[in-house]
Amino acid sequence: MTEEIIIAGFGGQGVLSMGKILAYSGIMQDQEVAWMPSYGPEMRGGTANVTVILSDERISSPVLTRYDTAIILNQQSMDKFEEAVKPGGTLIYDPNGITRPPTRPDVNIYKIEGTRLAAEAGNPKIFNMIVLGGFLKVKPIVLLDNVEKGLAKSLPARHHHLIPMNIEAIRTGMKHVERD
Amino acid sequence: MAEIKLMKGNEVIAEAAIRCGCDGYFGYPITPQSEVMETLMAREPWKETGMVVLQAESEIAAINMVYGAAACGKRAMTSSSSPGISLKQEGLTYLAGAELPCLVVDVVRGGPGLGTIQPAQSDYFQATRGGGHGDYHLLVLAPASVQEMNDFVSLGFDLAFKYRNPVMILADGVIGQMMEKVQLADYSPRWTDDDIERISGKWALTGKKGRDRHVATSLELDSYKQEIFNHKLQAKYRLMQENDARHEELHCEDAEYIFVAYGSSARICQKSIQLCREQGIKAGLFRPVTLYPFPRVPLRALSRRVKGFMAVEMSAGQMVEDVRLTVDANVPVEHFGRYGGVIPTPDEIVEALKKQIISAS
């Protein structure tokens, strides 16, 4: 199994940390992982994206042009990455702020209203975990148990009390993700 | 029990330095490698192992602090990125000339000049040809994974002391900024005064006591003596070629076409090989792990049974010169590069192979 994922959105949406938690979850189930961010000035308030690869084998290129899954969180990223999903692959997006929804007939498209659900819960910080939950429902490549262990590894001990809230957000995402 | 972590290449450099018993790090901030010093400062290793970490006023000062520490037989290091490494060239040639061991990490970005902060491999010449003035070389290690960023710190110090020569880890923004699973080494203690006496007692500045004075210098005003010293350096570089040229081969057994690539380009080429083989093209990868000494012997051996080589690097064509100097003249050697901070994609590498070598032959 090799899953090549791009997560793309605005800086501040938790794109990089979502990728990191996913990567750590992969480690918890003995997989090889790579996490390759875009870096530089565009991080400051502009677009942010990260490639995450989980595999049972040694990982080749951390730099990719085609992905098994694209998790898209703003219009610029949709414009950039819709075409980059492999035929038969998966595209998950948050419709908030999307003016031109995806149209590819050869990929599986899912919608997760992460922004709305986070706002309704009164906690915008759980947005990325809701989206992660949506992804894990569609592509259960890591077990929820391992996500919990991954969270414990990637968060400093002083934030460990937040883990149950994050897991709850993932469950919310799992519940609300829907086929477009 | 070895510790498994998810870390950035740059962070791992810091962690590996602490764990391998490094005595001192001297640095100056520059993107994309500032996490090295930031990680060290956050870890406060002086409380744990006694390792000294100091933010210098410039890259020039940092490499000269390394010179001072190295002259004492201590395991000292610095890290920077391309423009900063240019500033360190003066210190590096003095270190090579005084035969002092140290470790320098270069997380390369695109140039020339201030250039870009995005990844590049355009400092191959600077790293492998010496970089500063005089007939000297650094021993250059090219990691292709975060794990190798970890492993090459300790290996780099070992080789530096084995040859009394500066060692460079030549990484790039991809390897520095990427996070991967890494197995951290167990802690090794820093060298004691007795260790330094045993390992470097013939030259280290430890205070003149019961012996002739030790002088760390690269100055020799007598040209004939300086020539003899240069002979000694050249003999050392020949030994490096004989004993410590390292490489890795992937899918070369049945390969007709070989990508030659190091560092992150080698990783990207692994994907290209998959794509090639899906299309029925038998491609393999020859990855130099040491860029100096360049692994000439195994590459020359390969050249007797393949149809062509394609050097892939994030430069306008630097390592390809070493490939051409190495392989049999009747085998085509082509170059494919993206540069200025642009990373080549696996697909365009495949296309380049088809167009420049397969169709051309």
Added chain:
Amino acid sequence: MTVETIDIIREENLVYRKTPALTDNVMHYCPGCSHGVVHKLVAEVIEETGIREQTIGVSPVGCSVLAYNYLDIDWAEAAHGRAPAVATGISRLHPEKYVFTYQGDGDLASIGTAEVMHACNRGENIVIIFVNNAIYGMTGGQMAPTTLVGQVTSTTPYGRDVKLNGFPMKITELLAQLDGTGFVTRQAVHTPLAIRKAKNAIRKAFENTKKDKGTSFIEIVGTCSSGWKMTPVDANRWMVENMFPKYPLGDIKDI
């Protein structure tokens, strides 16, 4: 030598001997140069305070590049201007040792300004000996930052012109402004009295290292009779009349 003269060269009659911390190598310095005296003073202080086995020197690029041939201690030879950075590396990893740099005015006050400023600003626990003779001696008498206004050198053949070259730099006063320096003084070695004072200052500087009092900085105003194109005697006179008014002797800071 007459028989009587040989007869009096006996151990019990000796009133002076070369300190063992100096090697027997013949110094390459020109007649009248101040470096020889300053070397001797540093060597004597190191010997007399019993710190020879714990002392590491850092020599510069310039006339004193070969200082390591004359003081019988461990040495590092630094790149031009970088001695304070090299000394920082040594001192940080050998905090118990006595580390000093020995630098001229081209090395310290021109190409090495950043290194000396920041070493002093960090308060590195080192001694910096700065010999200022207002000229580049080694390379053949070019203008230094400390060259006086109107002074003729090979690159100011009509005299230093402030419009073209700026002003003589009083770097010692600058460094005294930094919180990291504990002892900053300016001395000379042109008379027996001056030599005694300079030696006391050097001794105090090394004692400061033991007390961890930050950076001790000693400027020694010296002569370069070759570069100045004067006899040693005239050079001393010229120094007193022209250098001292610009670079007055005495302690600038002592805390």
